Amino acid sequence: MASNQHRPKPRLSLRSNTTVPYGSMSSEQPESEAPSVQITPISQRRSYIAVAVLCYINLLNYMDRYTIAGVLISIQKYFKISDSTSGLLQTVFIFSFMLLAPVFGYLGDRYDRKLLMIVGLIVWIVTTLGSSFVKETHFWILVLTRALVGTGEASYSTIAPTIIGDLFTGNQRTLMISFFYIFIPVGSGLGYIMGATIANATGDWRWALRFSPALGGLGLLLLVFLIPNPPRGASDAQGGATLESTSYREDVKYLLKNRSFVWSSLGVTAMAFVTGALAFWTPSFLSRAQVKLGLRLPCDQEPCNPLDSYIFGGITVVTGVVGVFLGTYISKKLRDRFPNADPLICAFGMLSSSPCFFIAIILAGTSIPATYTFIAIGELLLSLNWALLADILLYVVVPTRRATAEALQIMVCHLLGDAGSPYLIGAISDALRKYKPDSPTPSWEFYRLQYSFLLCPFIGILGGLFFLTTSLYIKEDRKSAELLTSGQAPAPPETSTESL
Template sequence: MNLGVDTVWPTPQIVSPSSYVTFLVQISGLGAMETNGSVMDEEKTRLSSVSNETSTRYGSIADSLPTDEPSTAETTVLSSRRSYITVAVLCYVNLINYMDRYTIAGESLSALLLKTANTFFICSFIILAPIFGYLGDRYNRKFIMIGGLSVWVVMTLSSSFVTESYFWLLVLLRALVGTGEASYSTIAPTIIGDLFSGAKRTVMISAFYIFIPVGSGLGYIIGSSVANATGDWRWALRLNPILGSLGLFLLAVFCPNPPRGASDGHGGSTIEHTSYLEDVKYLLKNKSFVWSSLGVTAMAFLTGALAFWTPIFLSRAQVAQGIQPPCNTEPCDTSDSYIFGVVTVMTGILGVSLGSTISRKLRDRVPNADPLICAVGMLGSAPCFFAAIVLASTSIPATYVFIGIGETLLSLNWAVLADILLYVVVPTRRATAEALQIMVCHLLGDAGSPYLLGSISDALRTYQPDSHTWSFRSLEYSFLLCPFVGVLGGLFFLMTALYITKDRKNAELLTADGERARLPPQTKTTLCFKFSIL
């Protein structure tokens, strides 16, 4: 048959009707066209994929689909009820994670042990987070979380039987506890992001992140209560593994592994031959991700220092004022830890709820509302914390008031920040993005801030080592670093606001283009057939 052109006949490719092919000739009659290479840019090529739904596979082409695609069970759309149960389970485990982290903070242990154990805990977190991020973008996220949390349960229970005399063993075990948090904090938000979209995603992310301040506060409350009841802070560490084991069971039974990008309508997307280095390069070119990560780092510096030293700071302030006697032998008064825990829980719930509500109300009218909310939270908290630090020497109630206002403003950011990451990064790189952000914010933030403030305080104390008043003043002066870091964090979020709209659109375009089946570059004339089977 003469078609009027010299046609090269390749082996026909049968393309799913649900796929969008860049160079597709509709075969109502026969036709041909020239291709001179792919017109997709580098990122679109890397993110190209084919539909993996079994209902749209035709002929033998199904056998040649990528082997790393989600299974049939994974591609099944989850019911709303199942999705809500999943979020509830993830919230519970997040609560236990942060409870454990702050159970021994503020207790009557040596300052050296406290700050060293905390620093090594975060260092292990920093090392492991990128590993779990890499795995979370490529393998079954549910199994990765279960494995990490299993290590966490064992290490937490083991550390409860070690005394202070075995200093480095206790520090090592507390460091290994970071395995659980590294696996969980990196992956859990990406699962929620794949279950919900739009306003519902913001609400669910808010529910998840609200348990960071709530868990931290309960850690102080439970730690101090158990220490008072038993005379030994280690019993609190024995309670956490029991609660953690329940979390493991709930994860295994109720938590699915949804397809990456499912909530964005791209549940079949997979990365096509991308390396970890390519993922990192993509993220470093994403200005919103970079600037928001720096803002999160400043926030982590603040929260880490405040969470670790505030109960001790308030206790020393009351000793300096003569309100309570100094503690020379255990058990010491833990009322400051208890009160600070209650304040943290209340302000956390209020701040996260308020931040997510403002975000939902403004997002449609103000495209860069989210980073602006974060900037207001950071810039507003700085003078509050400055006032709290200065007033501690004269009025403890006023100090608590300003701490509460400052923590509320800081808590505005938790859910909003997570939402920013989810919509400026393509679905198949979100776990890596979470891991890198966590690594940076802990490395430059709360890994060093407690140790840095403690070291500054210790250096100042050498001038009057036996003075309780100077013990308080030295910590007060070191605390003055925090408001300046808060202002710096606010500036980082203002920079994020300049790029957020563009980067969000880029992520949406890349995700959409990643759904297109791409023809290989070639210079000869080809035909692409599209069959429709009724």
């Protein structure tokens, strides 16, 4: 058997400057003997204001992310680019976002989280505004600036949920996380609507990229003056210990052994693949469907008809709001009776939305109203998951490793999910062109994108299976995180060095 010196010892740090290994505070230890942590409380009013500010900035993040999709047809005409090249705009943004998330995750678990978010927001404002001044002969500069936008968003998206996790606990945390994540679909939908509206009103798609940076300036001021920087684990320190930061290697090893985190991250990856592809291409797909049906003429010059961006944006907002609150309500009702309710709800959302998206894609060539109906149902079912996914991560991971966990989950879900799915759908569409190279008819332009889209429902089913697997481990992993946070976890079992 290995001696204790060969076993890693993540440690608990107590405000009394005492440090003990995990497990050295047994559950039988009298409460009076355990040192207490003196944490200056943050008022409930200030905590609510902080959540409101974080929600506002999250709204702007997702508005900017999907403004490009809302004016994609105009961008294609302006730069004269193909489907695969168009998808590259979203891919490079997600790729830089993905690569920098682990960096900000590491920093967020160790340094001033508020300062990191301020720096990230400044980078986002400057690069988003700069991308609006690109000329038609310099498309690759637009690609570069979109990549730099991901730099700013990586800091915020990685760190903001951990601050909410340190301001609230229990059902109140779930509710606040719901408010935060509801602005993913709301911001996405408004991105389509505002992008299309501004481009149509000004006759220039570039003005659409100047709207969110203007609002971002206000967000920066609110962030500086109204956001607190709570101690890590403040809401989880149940009368006792808060965890000391450990090495990055130990953090990663801990997360890879956390089965709920691993399987739920794979489920989030499948969901990101589906939502990324649908969010980027749906307005263009439906526009091509209407041209194919003779309901609309092809766009020959910008600004192109923004109707599909309006409708899809409106559907995204409404189904997002209803879906997030419905998922949170169902979770609250079932969680006490079924500890694995959250991943089961996520599995249901993925598995039931996939047939809806499949039917919508098939019906697009014959009935636009029916297509929109099934898209709405599918988005509603998928939106059940948004808040629950964040809550799962917060309660199965100890506080000092949450930013790292958020970062690794972001990296994986974007690397294998929405970093590649918009480009992949466009690349498949372009590849299908060779089967009818002399037939650039509206019908074939529609069908080749339709065939590409059919990949999404099958990835959605795979994601549902990942969440079902998560449900097998969620109870055990949540209990383990609670015990580690309170300092009552048993010491890890001895492991033979020969078996390592």
